[in-house]
Amino acid sequence: MSRNDSKSRPETARDFVASHVKSVPPSGIREFFDIVSTRKDVISLGIGEPDFVTPWHIREAAMYALDHGATSYTSNRGLESLRQGMAAYVREAFNVSYDPETEILVTVGVSEALDLAVRSVVEPGDEVLYHEPCYVCYGPLVTFAHGKAVAVGTTRENGFRLTRAMLEKKVTARTKALVMNFPTNPTGATLSREDLEGIAAFAVEHNLVVITDEIYSELTYDGERLSIASLPGMKSRTIFLHGFSKAWAMTGFRLGYACARPDLVDAMMKIHQYTMLCAPILSQRAAIEALKGYRRDVEEMRSAYEKRRNFIHRALNEIGFPCIRPTGAFYAFPYIAGHGMTSREFALKLLDDQQVACVPGTAFGPSGEGYLRGSFAADMEDIKEAMRRIGVFAKKL
Numbered sequence: 001m002s003r004n005d006s007k008s009r010p011e012t013a014r015d016f017v018a019s020h021v022k023s024v025p026p027s028g029i030r031e032f033f034d035i036v037s038t039r040k041d042v043i044s045l046g047i048g049e050p051d052f053v054t055p056w057h058i059r060e061a062a063m064y065a066l067d068h069g070a071t072s073y074t075s076n077r078g079l080e081s082l083r084q085g086m087a088a089y090v091r092e093a094f095n096v097s098y099d100p101e102t103e104i105l106v107t108v109g110v111s112e113a114l115d116l117a118v119r120s121v122v123e124p125g126d127e128v129l130y131h132e133p134c135y136v137c138y139g140p141l142v143t144f145a146h147g148k149a150v151a152v153g154t155t156r157e158n159g160f161r162l163t164r165a166m167l168e169k170k171v172t173a174r175t176k177a178l179v180m181n182f183p184t185n186p187t188g189a190t191l192s193r194e195d196l197e198g199i200a201a202f203a204v205e206h207n208l209v210v211i212t213d214e215i216y217s218e219l220t221y222d223g224e225r226l227s228i229a230s231l232p233g234m235k236s237r238t239i240f241l242h243g244f245s246k247a248w249a250m251t252g253f254r255l256g257y258a259c260a261r262p263d264l265v266d267a268m269m270k271i272h273q274y275t276m277l278c279a280p281i282l283s284q285r286a287a288i289e290a291l292k293g294y295r296r297d298v299e300e301m302r303s304a305y306e307k308r309r310n311f312i313h314r315a316l317n318e319i320g321f322p323c324i325r326p327t328g329a330f331y332a333f334p335y336i337a338g339h340g341m342t343s344r345e346f347a348l349k350l351l352d353d354q355q356v357a358c359v360p361g362t363a364f365g366p367s368g369e370g371y372l373r374g375s376f377a378a379d380m381e382d383i384k385e386a387m388r389r390i391g392v393f394a395k396k397l
């Protein structure tokens with residue numbers, strides 16, 4: 001054995017893992033699905049990804065690009081024609097204009113865009129507000145950037161909305177940014193214009209940057225679809241993030257983008273340039289196609305999700321697990337407390353007893369205790385059978 005072989009000196013082996021990385025627990029969704037993967041004949045309402053395959057013409061564009069030798073890097077910012085398409089889309093859909101030359105960066109999914117946005121603004125000790133229950137990465141990304149993640153708990157009683165009053169209770173002199181995601185994974189909540197105006201006024205008053213994750217915006221079922229970036233005075237303090245995974249059913253393409261004023265995009269570019277270089281060219285070529293005549297593709301899937309939303313919302317409330325009407329995204333978030341079990345225990349018992357997989361609400365932060373997340377990005381027949389089984393389970397409680 002060599003002198004450096006740790007097996008020869010286990011007691012002196014150095015712990016190389018950084019303590020701030022160690023402090024972050026692994027994703028609760030992964031942990032739960034490692035258990036689900038060991039079971040047979042499970043109906044899964046657990047996966048947060050479309051059950052549709054990417055529309056054919058988009059796949060065809062990727063195949064065409066490959067067939068014609070598109071195998072190189074692209075510019076770090078992403079293909080110019082894609083950034084032009086993104087600028088046109090964001091202007092049409094959200095009424096915000098970004099310059100494709102200087103204000104848009106193509107990224108590897110919204111995941112990379114979120115990481116770049118957080119890392120480009122957070123300095124050690126800066127506080128970042130985010131609403132919870134929320135998508136699993138917001139808190140950890142802030143910790144990885146040596147910031148302090150500050151969760152603002154939202155509740156069923158007010159429809160899992162985020163309000164200015166709630167934010168005022170958590171803001172301090174160290175607060176630098178607010179991360180928000182409406183429609184929300186996992187609650188399905190959306191905000192009204194009035195809510196957004198209150199949050200915008202809060203951001204201006206405390207001089208904060210707002211990072212808005214708009215990945216589910218196309219999947220809005222009720223009410224106005226509005227981004228905080230479009231409110232007066234907000235474009236210059238907002239990093240607008242969007243991507244193709246959900247509404248275009250393109251999770252495997254790993255494509256997203258960040259829009260912001262040039263100094264913020266330059267900062268994100270710097271990190272992107274040294275860590276990622278560029279998003280995959282085939283995905284970028286597919287995304288150019290995805291933005292052409294996108295309304296029809298997206299609308300077809302959105303209206304299928306809406307029918308399932310109507311069904312699952314009614315079914316869960318009838319069974320006796322109260323659930324707000326999800327006004328966006330593709331998740332129902334029923335309240336299942338009061339049976340002497342934590343969310344995790346409830347989810348495991350439901351899995352054991354009825355072979356139905358839903359994610360425990362605590363995977364989305366401590367304020368998810370008492371809830372389960374059921375995705376309706378699943379086949380309608382599976383959703384119906386899952387509701388029947390959950391009804392049987394509820395009667396035994």
Ligand code: PLP
Nearest residue numbers: 048109110111135185243245256
């Ligand atoms: N943001 C939210 C709110 C999500 O729910 C997800 C995926 O579930 C992501 C971002 C990640 O998106 P992408 O596939 O574009 O990296």
